Amino acid sequence: MPKAAAIQPNEWATVYDTFEPFEIGALNRVVLDYAHVELALANRWYRRTALGKAVAGLGFGFAIFSLCAAVALGILMLTGAVDNEALLPVAWAGAGLSACAVLGFFVPWLLTPYRQWDRTLNGITVMIVVIATLSLGAALFRTWESAPNAVLAAPFLLLTAFAVGTIVVHVRFRVTEKPPTVDVASLSPSDIEVLRKVRRRALKILRSRNVVAYKDFAGYDASSFDTASDGVPSDATGGQA
Template sequence: MLDYAHVELTLAKRWYRRTALGKTVAGLGFAFTIFSLCAAVALGLIMLTGGIDNEALLPVAWIGAGLSACAILGFFVPWALTPYRQWDRTLNGIAVMVLVIATLALGAALVRRWEAASNAVLAVPFLLLAAFAVGVIVAHVRLRVTEKPPAVDVASLTPSDIEVLRKVRRRTLKILRSRNIVAYKDFHGYDDAPFDTMPGSARRDGGRA
C-alpha cells in the first residue's frame, strides 16, 4: 500500500488533462510568479535606499505591492488546490519573505522624508501587503490537512499510474542524492525497485509515509 500515491496521481492527472494551451498558460503563470518575486525584492531595495522619489514613487509602490501579492498567490493557489494539503515550506517561506519586505518598506515609508508623497499615503500599499501576507500565513496553517490520504493498493494501479509514480520517485531521489541523503551507489537500486517489493516498503520505494 502506498500512502501518498493518491495525492501524486491526482496532481499528475490534473496536469495531463490540460491541453497544450493550458500547459503553456501554466508555464507562463509560473514565470510571472518568479518575476513578481523579483519585483518584491526590488521594491524593498527601492524603499530602503530611496532610489525613487518623484512622481513615479506612488505608482511604483502600488505596482510593486501588487506584484508582491501575486508572488504569494502564485504559490498559494496551487497549494490550496492540492488534495490533502501538507505543510509547504516554500509557500511559507515566500509569504514570510514578502511580509519582511512589506514591513521594511512600511518602516521606510513612515520614517524617511519623501518629497513625492506624504508618509501616510505612501504607507498604505505596504500596510495592505503586510496584512495580505499575514492572511496567507494564517490560511496556510488553518487549511492544512492532518488526515492522511487513502492508501493506494499497488495491485490496483495501471501501467500509466506506475510510470507517474516512478517519475515522482526519481525526482525525489535526485533531490535526496543532491543533499547527500541518498548515496550515488544506492540511487539506481532505489530507483529500479518495484513498489511492491515487500509489505510496508512504500517509504523505501519512494512513497511518503
C-alpha cells in the first residue's frame, strides 16, 4: 500500500504504537510537515461565505448518510429483503448513494493541495468495492422474482467500475513529495493557532488511546513548536502496526 510523504497528524495519531514512548517533538514534526496543506485548507475555509460553509457541512453530512445507505444496500441485497416492484429503484438509488459516498471524500481530496495518500478515502472506496461486488454477486446468482438478474446487476457493475476507477485515480494522482517546508518563525499568530488546533485534535486521539496521559495533555497542548524532532520523518507512524 502506498504511503503518504507527509502523513496527516490525525492519521499519525491513530496508528501510533501505544507501546512506544511519546514525545511531543515527534508530533510537532508531523504537524509542521503537513502544515502547508492545513494552512491552505484553513485559508480556503475562512474565505468561504456563510452559505459556502453551510453547503460544505451539508455535503459532508450527505456523504456520511450515503455511506450508511451503501451498507444498508449490501445487507438488503445479500439477504434478499426486498424482492418486489421496489427492487430496481432501490438498487439504482443505493448504487447512486454509494457513488456519492465515494465522491464525498474523493472530491475534497482532489481539491487538496499536495494531495497525499489518504487512508480514509482508500478505506471507504475499498469498502464500496466490497459492497458493490457482493451485491453484484447476489444480483447475478440469487433468484429474483421482480427483475431479471442481468438488469438487476447493471447498477452494481457500474458502481464497481466507478469505485475501482477512483482507487486508480487516487494512486496515480497522489503527490509523492512532501509539501513545502513551513518556517514557524514566519507564521502569523492566526496560522500558529490553526496548527495548534490541528495538533490538539491529534493529541485528543492519542489521549483516547492512552498514549498521552490526561495530566500531561494541557502541557503538550500549550507547548511551542520549537521542539519539533528532526529525527522523526513525517511518514513515521511511531511503530505503525
